Amino acid sequence: MLQFERWKIWTISLLCALGLVYxxxxxxxxxxxxxxxSWWPKETVNLGLDLRGGSYLLLRADVDGxxxxxxxxxxxxVRKLLRAEKIGYSALGRAGGGVRVRLLKPExxxxxxxxxxxxxxxxxxxxxxxxxxxxLSITEESDGxxxxxxxxxxxTERVRSGMTALIETVRxxxxxxxxxxPLVQRQGFDRIVVQVPxxxxxxxxxxxxxxxxxxxxxxxxxxxxxSEARERxxxxxxxxxxxxxxxxxxxxxxxxVVAGDELVDAQPSFDGQTSEPVVSFRFNTSGARKFGKFTQxxxxxxxxxxxxxxxxxxxxIISPILGGSGQITGHFxxxxxxxxxxLLRSGALPTSLTIEEERTVGATLGSDSxxxxxxxxxIGTLAVIFFMILAYGTFGLxxxxxxxVNGILxxxxxxxxxxALTLPGIAGLVLTLGMAVDANVLVFERIREELRAGKTAxxxxxxxxxxxxxxxxxxQLTTLFAGIIMFWLGSGPIRGFAVTLSIGIFTTIxxxxxxxxxxxxxxxxWANKRQRHIVVPI
Amino acid sequence: MLLNMKGxxxxxxxxxxxxxxxxxxxxxxxxxxxxxxxxxFLTLGLNYGIDFKGGALIEVKTxxxxxxxxxxxxxxxxxxxxxxxxxxxxxxxxxxxxxxxQPGGEAAQQAVxxxxxxxxxxxxxxxxxxxxxxxxxxxxxxxxxxxxxCSILAIIAYVWFRFEWQFAIGGTLALVHDVALTVGLFSLxxxxxxxxxxxxxxxxxxxxxxxxxxxxxxxxxxxxxxxKMPLAEVLxxxxxxxxxxxxxxxxxxxIALIALLIFGGEVIRNFTLAMIWGVLVGTxxxxxxxxxxxxxxxxxxxxxxxNRAKGEGVAAGKA
Numbered sequence: 001m002l003q004f005e006r007w008k009i010w011t012i013s014l015l016c017a018l019g020l021v022y023x024x025x026x027x028x029x030x031x032x033x034x035x036x037x038s039w040w041p042k043e044t045v046n047l048g049l050d051l052r053g054g055s056y057l058l059l060r061a062d063v064d065g066x067x068x069x070x071x072x073x074x075x076x077x078v079r080k081l082l083r084a085e086k087i088g089y090s091a092l093g094r095a096g097g098g099v100r101v102r103l104l105k106p107e108x109x110x111x112x113x114x115x116x117x118x119x120x121x122x123x124x125x126x127x128x129x130x131x132x133x134x135x136l137s138i139t140e141e142s143d144g145x146x147x148x149x150x151x152x153x154x155x156t157e158r159v160r161s162g163m164t165a166l167i168e169t170v171r172x173x174x175x176x177x178x179x180x181x182p183l184v185q186r187q188g189f190d191r192i193v194v195q196v197p198x199x200x201x202x203x204x205x206x207x208x209x210x211x212x213x214x215x216x217x218x219x220x221x222x223x224x225x226x227s228e229a230r231e232r233x234x235x236x237x238x239x240x241x242x243x244x245x246x247x248x249x250x251x252x253x254x255x256x257v258v259a260g261d262e263l264v265d266a267q268p269s270f271d272g273q274t275s276e277p278v279v280s281f282r283f284n285t286s287g288a289r290k291f292g293k294f295t296q297x298x299x300x301x302x303x304x305x306x307x308x309x310x311x312x313x314x315x316x317i318i319s320p321i322l323g324g325s326g327q328i329t330g331h332f333x334x335x336x337x338x339x340x341x342x343l344l345r346s347g348a349l350p351t352s353l354t355i356e357e358e359r360t361v362g363a364t365l366g367s368d369s370x371x372x373x374x375x376x377x378x379i380g381t382l383a384v385i386f387f388m389i390l391a392y393g394t395f396g397l398x399x400x401x402x403x404x405v406n407g408i409l410x411x412x413x414x415x416x417x418x419x420a421l422t423l424p425g426i427a428g429l430v431l432t433l434g435m436a437v438d439a440n441v442l443v444f445e446r447i448r449e450e451l452r453a454g455k456t457a458x459x460x461x462x463x464x465x466x467x468x469x470x471x472x473x474x475x476q477l478t479t480l481f482a483g484i485i486m487f488w489l490g491s492g493p494i495r496g497f498a499v500t501l502s503i504g505i506f507t508t509i510x511x512x513x514x515x516x517x518x519x520x521x522x523x524x525x526w527a528n529k530r531q532r533h534i535v536v537p538i
Numbered sequence: 539m540l541l542n543m544k545g546x547x548x549x550x551x552x553x554x555x556x557x558x559x560x561x562x563x564x565x566x567x568x569x570x571x572x573x574x575x576x577x578x579f580l581t582l583g584l585n586y587g588i589d590f591k592g593g594a595l596i597e598v599k600t601x602x603x604x605x606x607x608x609x610x611x612x613x614x615x616x617x618x619x620x621x622x623x624x625x626x627x628x629x630x631x632x633x634x635x636x637x638x639x640q641p642g643g644e645a646a647q648q649a650v651x652x653x654x655x656x657x658x659x660x661x662x663x664x665x666x667x668x669x670x671x672x673x674x675x676x677x678x679x680x681x682x683x684x685x686x687x688c689s690i691l692a693i694i695a696y697v698w699f700r701f702e703w704q705f706a707i708g709g710t711l712a713l714v715h716d717v718a719l720t721v722g723l724f725s726l727x728x729x730x731x732x733x734x735x736x737x738x739x740x741x742x743x744x745x746x747x748x749x750x751x752x753x754x755x756x757x758x759x760x761x762x763x764x765x766k767m768p769l770a771e772v773l774x775x776x777x778x779x780x781x782x783x784x785x786x787x788x789x790x791x792x793i794a795l796i797a798l799l800i801f802g803g804e805v806i807r808n809f810t811l812a813m814i815w816g817v818l819v820g821t822x823x824x825x826x827x828x829x830x831x832x833x834x835x836x837x838x839x840x841x842x843x844x845n846r847a848k849g850e851g852v853a854a855g856k857a
Contacts, residue, residue: 050805058674060644202667203655206648354644358651358669365597365665365805372803380797384790391786393543424734427798427806431741431813434794435748438787442752445783448547471755474700478751479744481692486740489685494737501741523541537542 002462002521012518015510016405019412026411045415047197048422048496051370053363054197055205058356059170061190065351066162067155074136075099077119078148085115091145098149106144113138116148159190162350167192170353172346173208192353202360204339211308212352213343215260217291218252218304220314226251244310245331252304252311257294262287266344268337271329277337278327281344288324296320305330307340373426380430381407388437392444394537398519399440399512406436406504406511413503422496432504438475439512442468444538457534458524465517472513476505547782557777558770561830568715568827575722582725587732588668590682592639592675594650597627598662604630610658617653628804632665644671682736686717689740693747701754702838708831709750712823716746719819720812734809742816745791749784749824756780757832761839769836773829788821 004012025033026044033042049056071094078099082089088104103112121135135154139147150158163186170192171184183195196205221229221238226249229240239254266281283291294303295317304314305328313330332340385403388396410429414421447464455463479501486498527534588595600606607624610633614622620638627634635654640646647669655664670678690713698706720739724731756776764772792814799810 060673200664203652210648354671355648355669356644356671357674358648358667360664360667362663362665364599364663369803369805372801376798376801376803379801380794383793383797387790387793389543389545391545391547393545394541396545397543423803423806424737424809427802427809427813430794430798430802431791434791435745435787437790438748438783441783441786441790444545445780445786449779471752474751474755475748478693478696478747479741481696482689482740482744485685485689485692486737489681489736489740494733497734497737526541535542538545 002458002465002517002524004518004521009518012514016409016515019405019409022412022416023408026415041416043415043418045411045421046418047366047370048420048425048493049195049197049359049366050361050423050493051366051373051421052197053200053361053366054195055199055202055358055360056196057194057202057205057209057358058187059192059194059209059353060356061163061166061192061353062351063159063162063190066159067150069351070150070158071099074119074148074150078116081115081118082112085111087112087115096147096149098147100141100145100147102143102145109140109144109146112146113140116146119148163190163192165350166353169347169349170194170209173342174205176342176346177204177208191356198363200360200362202358204335206355206358207339208342209353210355211343212349213260213346214308214348215263215344216256216306217258217294218254218256218306219294219298220302220304221251221253222301224251241304241306241309241311244307244312250304250311250314252306256306257303258283258287258290260344260348262290263344266341268332268334268341269327271327276329277332277334278329279332279337279341279344280325280327282325285324288322291324291326292320292322296322369423373423377426377430377433381433384434384437388440392440392538394523395444395447395520396538398516398523399437399444401519402440402511402516403433403436405515406507407433409507409511410500410504413507414500417503419499420496421500422493424493425496425500428497428500428504432501432508435479436504436508436512439468439472439508440516442471443513443516447536447538451536451538457536460536461520461524465513469513472509476509480505553778553781554774555778555781556774557825558774558830558833561826561833564826565830568823571722572715572718575718575725578722578725582728584721584725584731585728587730588636588670588675589732590675590679592647592670592672594637594647594654594670595666595668596635596637596651596654596664597666598633598635598658599629599665600631600633600662602661605633607633610635613657614654617657619650619653622654628807632804633662639672639675644673647671678733682733685736686739686743689743690714690717693743697747697751697754700751701758704832704835704837705754705758705828707835708828709747709754711831712746712750712820712828713743715823715827716742716816716819720816723815724812729808729811732808734806735812738809738812738816741813742820745817746820746823749787749821750828752783753777753780753824753829757829761837765839769839770833773833777825777829784821784825788817791817 022041025036025042036042075092075094078101079092082101087108089101090104091100091102093100101112103109116138119136120138122132133153134151137149137151139149141147167184167186171182174182174184174194174196177196177199179196179199181197183193185193187193194209199205221235223235224232226240229235229238229251234240234251237254238251241250241252243250262284264282264284266279269278269280270276271278299317299320302314302316305312312328315329328340381403385400388399388403390396392399407429410432443464446468447460450460450463451457483498483502483505487495487502524534605626607626611622611624614624614635619640623636625634626632637650637654640650651667651669690710693713694706694710697709717739720742723729724735753776756779757773760772760776764775795810795814795817799807799814802810
């Protein structure tokens with residue numbers, strides 16, 4: 001047990017040195033870090049949001065909304081197809097998880113089916129089973145109507161691609177805030193986790209996330225006022241929209257002139273005359289053409305700018321806007337103009353988001369926590385070292401050396417893995433150091449027993465190690481179980497604790513058993529030369 | 539000199555405390571404590587944090603000297619958010635505001651922060667804001683309970699696999715004891731019980747079974763060594779032999795935890811407190827709960843002969 005081949009000594013030393021290399025940048029001042037040779041990894045440990053400050057949001061996507069949008073588009077497609085084929089229908093609407101059409105004349109059925117079949121696409125199939133799946137199923141119902149409904153496979157695919165698009169949009173919006181290393185991740189079926197380090201204004205974060213930001217430009221229906229429409233019925237093709245500031249309603253044509261997805265840019269700026277904050281935008285070519293044509297035909301008439309079904313403003317068209325750019329006015333503040341520009345630039349969300357959990361830590365609390373954690377870790381370690389030396393003398397000193405190597409390795413691995421160190425993680429670190437000496441205590445107590453039983457120093461040390469090791473592994477494994485379950489359970493800070501605790505188990509077994517044994521072996525060689533009868537200093 | 543220091547042996551090694559003589563009293567006391575804890579849990583309940591109950595938590599630091607709690611309460615009371623809990627947090631100018639879950643789903647929770655910020659304005663620095671909606675809090679309750687249950691099951695399975703079933707029962711009872719007493723303490727003192735406390739509970743489970751495993755290892759070793767010795771005496775001997783280790787390890791762990799408690803800041807105070815308590819009850823339970831169970835249940839003594847039990851081969855060379 002106490003014989004170490006040369007290669008083993010080298011491997012152990014190399015591992016410790018590697019840990020030191022990775023851990024070292026954490027305690028170096030910036031200038032030192034920059035002066036390091038290029039092969040040296042320069043990352044410092046990745047601090048969790050609770051230590052460096054920042055915002056964490058858990059959002060849930062409205063998946064039903066995604067399906068709903070699809071059905072709405074499907075309905076429009078079916079209507080368009082039947083109109084193009086000049087097939088009359090008596091009823092067309094969403095029903096039974098799809099779109100149901102009742103034809104006026106039963107003899108049109110075959111023509112209608114042929115037309116509707118053009119909507120069917122293959123959405124992938126299995127190479128192995130040879131089965132092909134389609135996006136839609138078209139069924140004739142017993143009462144003669146036709147049901148066009150999305151297949152399960154297509155719905156799943158839609159939700160998947162919808163979520164991907166959603167995450168992309170969320171990421172674009174957050175990137176626009178100009179923060180460092182934001183993290184946007186899908187979690188589970190319909191959730192998105194957003195972590196923005198160093199950003200402790202959750203209000204602005206929420207402002208750019210909780211709006212779908214579907215922008216559209218509409219013609220104002222001037223045939224009657226909104227209140228008349230409410231009394232006498234809304235004219236077909238029109239709808240009443242509320243305004244964003246709640247000051248009044250507008251009667252608008254439902255079909256949009258141009259939609260927000262034809263925007264290529266949006267920037268906050270100031271109105272040339274009133275110096276009021278506004279949002280300037282630019283359309284792409286087709287958007288510019290549509291907008292130009294519309295404004296040409298409607299000079300002197302108002303048009304409405306609608307965001308998420310609410311009217312931002314309804315300015316009058318003074319002259320045709322042919323260049324494809326314009327500006328949105330609407331009593332903005334500098335901040336709200338900026339936010340709207342961000343939303344428009346990054347595009348509309350395919351569906352709406354609900355914030356389910358929010359945690360924000362300010363930078364000062366974070367740095368206070370780091371400071372507290374550092375002091376606690378330092379004092380905890382020193383106290384444990386003092387106690388170990390008091391209890392086991394020179395061997396206690398050896399154990400303390402191993403403990404320091406343990407700390408360095410743990411920190412080095414955390415740095416190399418870039419897994420987040422959180423405040424509970426620091427607690428895990430301190431706890432690991434406190435419990436790590438358990439392995440040494442087990443070995444040393446065993447050595448004492450063997451010595452009392454009359455064994456020689458070398459025999460006592462050897463059997464102390466060999467008999468304690470199974471117990472050490474046993475007892476550390478149970479903590480590992482707890483750590484793994486915690487990792488699965490937790491998010492953020494708790495996960496940080498679980499990671500530190502679990503890594504600590506491996507570094508502890510390595511240092512408390514292998515490293516300590518190596519140190520003792522070296523000491524034995526030294527003692528052998530000097531003493532006839534080795535007295536174990538324990 | 540540095541290389542030949544002798545340690546200070548804290549424990550006289552001819553110690554032979556008769557633990558088994560008091561096992562009846564201690565065991566009874568443990569059972570009473572478990573029942574009392576369950577009683578507290580059922581009557582007083584736990585002071586759940588927002589992780590499990592939903593709602594909002596805001597930590598602020600007042601900019602103008604020590605916080606006037608009465609004034610803060612008054613300003614927040616008029617917001618129609620129920621009755622906000624306002625208390626200092628570690629320092630006189632550091633205040634923790636807790637607001638219960640509002641009716642009206644996820645969006646209503648989000649509105650809380652804006653209202654509080656509107657009421658307090660720039661007079662304070664916002665150090666921390668946390669909002670947990672109803673969906674997340676109910677999930678956390680569920681996963682928290684599952685995690686504790688899974689940990690206990692995993693550990694039982696492990697102990698059962700490594701030892702005889704009597705050891706597994708003793709270990710399980712010790713774990714139940716530790717969890718119950720920790721929950722009982724939190725209920726009695728009405729300390730806030732949130733997700734980090736569940737993490738502390740899981741760590742306590744790991745620590746406690748660690749202790750139990752060390753003692754059990756020694757019991758099994760001595761059972762083989764002293765085949766004719768009465769079981770109670772073997773148990774006593776094993777506990778006494780491992781006592782110095784039990785107390786030293788408990789000691790170093792407690793030292794580290796006390797450093798955390800004093801210097802680690804207010805945010806993890808309850809977490810550390812739970813852990814300290816857990817180390818204490820965990821150490822107690824491996825001596826006074828797990829071992830006596832073996833005495834009550836009895837354990838197979840015949841380790842020799844043709845009936846080579848599965849435990850024996852594995853156990854060879856055990857500390």
